[in-house]
Amino acid sequence: MSTPAASLDEALPRSFYARPVLQVARACIGQLLVTDRDGQLTAGRIVEAEAYRGPEDRAAHSYGGRRTARTEAMYGPAGHAYLFLIYGLHWQFNLVTGAPGEPHAVLIRAIEPHTGVDRMRARRGVERAATLGNGPGKLCQALAIDGSAYGWDLTRGRGIWLSAGVRGRVARSTRIGIDYAGDWAERRWRFFDATSAHVSRRAPARG
DNA sequence: TGAATGATTTACT
DNA sequence: GTAAATCATTCAA
Secondary structure, eight states: OOOOOSOTTOOOOHHHHSSOHHHHHHHHTTOEEEEEETTEEEEEEEEEEEEEETTTOTTSTTGGGOOOTTTGGGGSOTTBEEEEEETTTEEEEEEEOSSTTOOEEEEEEEEEEEEOHHHHHHHHTOOOGGGTSSSHHHHHHHTTOOGGGTTOBTTSSSSEEEEOOOOOOEEEEOOSSOGGGGGGGGSOOEEEETTOSOOSSOOOOOO
């Protein structure tokens, strides 16, 4: 068992992100997602992530090569943030991966509270640790991530970044909430920590 | 210019 | 189990 980074301050390098998107999604499990917002340091251990691989992946916003103001960040260099608002209510945090021009991203779907837990409780308005970050919208609220971080460079170790954590046992399943994607919905592109009580929900039925 | 909708969360029956 | 909340983005006209 390797020792996690001594300090949350040390951001994972660009080489972590500049790899095939499925590889990055798997590698995210166990890493720490850190934010420094409003002078408050908060961090969570990533326990669930999904890969989206446009332009061929029908579930991806970049499906068919769609390139608009919203999806632009996905076409840029790896290691930046892709943010979008869903249902007019909830922000979703993604990592841009791969080479420039490849519109690939990893959606972070759940975290275990790690640092600044009381601050997360205040931001979320709930007490139970299990409900602080067990969903893509919830973790953004807990870590104070919103659209102002669109395109943010995650390798600088300021504002929002990833730092090394402890991997745990990684399992995989189909992705959540993309039933419209036909055959692509059957791909097991969701990775999660099999031992964590903080994943968002049970794997959808396959078939 | 207008209408439809979504990589969700929450409250309610 | 079902439904409402709520709005930027997208696409059609």
